[in-house]
Amino acid sequence: MRYRDLGKTGLKVSEIGLGAEWLERHKAEEVKAVIDCCEEQGINILDCWMAEPNVRSNIGKAIAGKREKWIIQGHFGSTWQDGQYVRTREMDKVRAAFEDLLTRLGTDYIDLGMIHFVDEEAEFHRIMEGEFLAYVKEQKEKGVIRHIGMSTHNPKVGKLAAMSGEIEMLLFSINPAFDLLPASEDMNTYFAEDYDENLGGIHPDRADLYQTCERLGVGINVMKGYAGGRLFSAASSPFGVALTPVQCIHYALTRPAVASILAGYDTPEHVMDAVAYETASEEEKDYANVLAKAPRHAYSGQCTYCGHCAPCPAGIDIAMVNKLYDLAAMQEQVPASIKAHYEALPANAKDCIACGGCEERCPFGVRVTEKMEKAQDLFG
DSSP: OOOOOEEEEEOOOEEEEEEEEGGGGSSSHHHHHHHHHHHTTOOOOOEEEOOOHHHHHHHHHHHHGGGGGOOEEEEEEEEEEETTTEEEOOOHHHHHHHHHHHHTTSOOEEEEEOOOOOOOOHHHHHHSSSSHHHHHHHHHHHEEEEEEEESSSOOHHHHHHSSSSOOEEEEOOOOOOOGGSSSSOOGGGGGGGSOOOOOOOOOHHHHHHHHHHHHHHHHHEEEEEEEGGGGGTTSSSTSSSSSOOHHHHHHHHHHTTEEEEOOOOSSSHHHHHHHGGGGGGGHOOOOOOHHOSSSSOOOOOOOOOTTOOOTTTTOOOOOHHHHHHHHTTTTSSHHHHHHHHHHHSOOOGGGOOOOOOHHHTTTTTOOHHHHHHHHHHHHO
């Protein structure tokens, strides 16, 4: 298992994680089997947003005696009322549900205290300016949580969070289908049966979020990396072609700022399907050729940092130069940290010999030579 830095938190998380939602429908021994398998495979991060009492207790039993092996994301605002999940900002219910989470997980701290499910900009501001954030910060001061995070499906809310100075990391929904879409305050938009036929490539709202998080050191953990399984079938995928779990994982893990993808598992076999990514070949990971040739919404003309442009005869890491250019170009002035990273590369845009081999290999038809010229002009 490979591990990545989660932004500036100081935490190193497994790049494949456990999104525990599916465990809600399983008995204690089945939950333990999945968690034991995750642990054996080197997975060290789990997200428990669910408020249902039994699943919380079952997870707590499964990690009993080995709490220190897990980085836990626990959520503020996910509650269980009258036998069902309710997202709330009522502070008495928020406090009680969070105390219940600690008790049932059998722990006195949560590594990543997540402000749960914020998709509306107005609600974001209410939370950040009111007693909700004050309570979360109080828990951090007491050591009950170690870091403050937020979960959202809206890239505009995600950017506000990243720029706030209070939110250290995000739980955000990333997959090739969702990345087509503009920001929305209605999560159901992402699961629409049909997308606007004119959509293609990563929407600027989402690219802006990823670049902002990368620049500011706000780590992203990924949810909904499979789009609820929709991407596994050509019939249900908006692209009209099927992707594999390994391809979906690779797509998510190649977005800027991403540290881990938290997949859902019903069985140990599902865990093994995901961790197969760790030993997969480049051909098995290759989502780029699939998306470039898709009958609908094909990505075109946009660098996704997939690496198909390599090898460069001048030794340029083209994907990295493109990523640094994209990060810098969105600023009024080139940030010193990005310029330093660029200048530390063994070869950069000034070394481009304009041979065009990269453009022949790029499945998305990116004008790489032109991009290298722009990078040279920007960085000098």
